[in-house]
Amino acid sequence: MAGLSAVRILQVGLGGFGRDWAARVIPQVPEVEVVGTADVFAGSRELALAAGLTTPDRCFSSVEEGLEATDPDAVLVTASLIGHVPAAEAALRSGRHVLIEKPFAPSVAEAENLVALADQQQRVVAVSQNYRFFPAVQAVRQLVADRTLGDLHAVEIDFRQFSGREGIAGPHHALAEPLLVDMSIHHFDLLRYVLGREVTAITCRTWDPEWSLFTGPSEGVALIDSGDVVTSYRASWVSSGAKTAWAGEWRMDFAGGEVWWTSRGDGPEGWKADLVTVRRGRFLETLELPVVERVDRAGSLTEFAQAIAAGREPGVSGRNNLGSLATTYAAVEAAQTRATVELAGWR
Known part of the structure; x- marks a missing residue:
């Protein structure tokens, strides 16, 4: 400028x-x-x-x-x-x-x-x-758009953190929907951004262990349709497992190979956790990631x-974000009603 x-x-x-x-x-x-x-x-x-x-x-x-x-x-x-x-x-x-x-x-x-x-x-x-503004995200988005590995047909996303492990509650622990509305919205937005597709339907279940510090559901699973690509989503704010980076761990299945990636680690240099690996049969390659200035x-x-x-x-833009917001609130509705929610209505 x-x-x-x-x-x-x-x-x-x-x-x-x-x-x-x-x-x-x-x-x-x-x-x-x-x-x-x-x-x-x-x-x-x-x-x-x-x-x-x-x-x-x-x-x-x-x-x-x-x-x-x-x-x-x-x-x-x-x-x-x-x-x-x-x-x-x-x-x-x-x-x-x-x-x-x-x-x-x-x-x-x-x-x-x-x-x-x-x-x-x-x-x-x-x-x-x-x-969206991280190196791994930019690299995978380009890989999908270029169809480098052919058709994408399945995605798996895992998110694991343990908020409240020290017994201290923060403001997000009192939210009605701490997982889906406060955290998963990031993953849903990345899904739309990386795939270049809108979510068409979602099925979701959420729950909260009675010992957690959360008021609302802190764990969830979802099945997300994006046209002919289906995503399996698993997320937890109270996992005792190995924690993921904030963008989660993604496995993407293409006709010609597999991509595993993660993004946004802890702290101001969280971009250093970004990693993208591509598997073609027995061959594994770690991609060189683009430089994201900010x-x-x-x-x-x-x-x-x-x-x-x-x-x-x-x-x-707000116009672009409507799809991410609609996906998030559809997930909440699906979890509450235990029914698959179609998203065509918001457009």
Whole structure:
């Protein structure tokens, strides 16, 4: 963006995750400039001020107050899910672009309304599906698109972590759907992104061991149809097994070989865990991965800023994200009803 002004941003949401955005993510992206912050909770504002992440003259108690005082180009919504739609609506109606943390909205209908409002206002609305911005993901997506190994016909995904092993509960332990809506949404979005196909139907079961610290279901299995490709999905927030990277472990069966890959390890250098291996009969090859200049959330924020500067729709647009959100809520419905849920209705 040489020669172009930075996108002036109002950050809405200063809870723990929002403060992490302010401290670690936004400083990586010189294409944006934070001109103000906002949070309805005084405690969150006070913690952000104490951490030196904002200043009293740039910290506001509502998105509307922040918009009026700072006149930003865009709004970054890092609030909890309940605050996504109100903040995004206020921003879009005032003519600002919006980047929202996942999940996009509490329902597909509300998300569709935000996409329609953005179209009406001729503004960008995007969702930070940050797992897309990793080397292994980019490599496998290209391999599928190029049909290097022929037709893809089956996918297996395994995710294992143990949240609460130390006996300490975090905010996500109290969520109604901690696995599917907070975590699996990443895997569902990657499935759509890597395959280049929409999910057409899903069957799902979820449960929670009585000893876990979670309020809602922490484990689940699903069978996911994407046209003529079927995915077997297994995930656990309370697994005592060897933990996976955050994107999980993927095995993809093609007519001409097998691909095993993983992505997004722990910490700021999580990209170093990325690995893609290709098996053709007895021959095993570890792929050289592409360089991704900015990974994770810095990648999604960069894509947002560059799309605004270029006047184009970002790859992580709200319109594109509707399929991931629909898959996630279809999985919740399938788990609750114990029936296969078709996804054709949301399009």
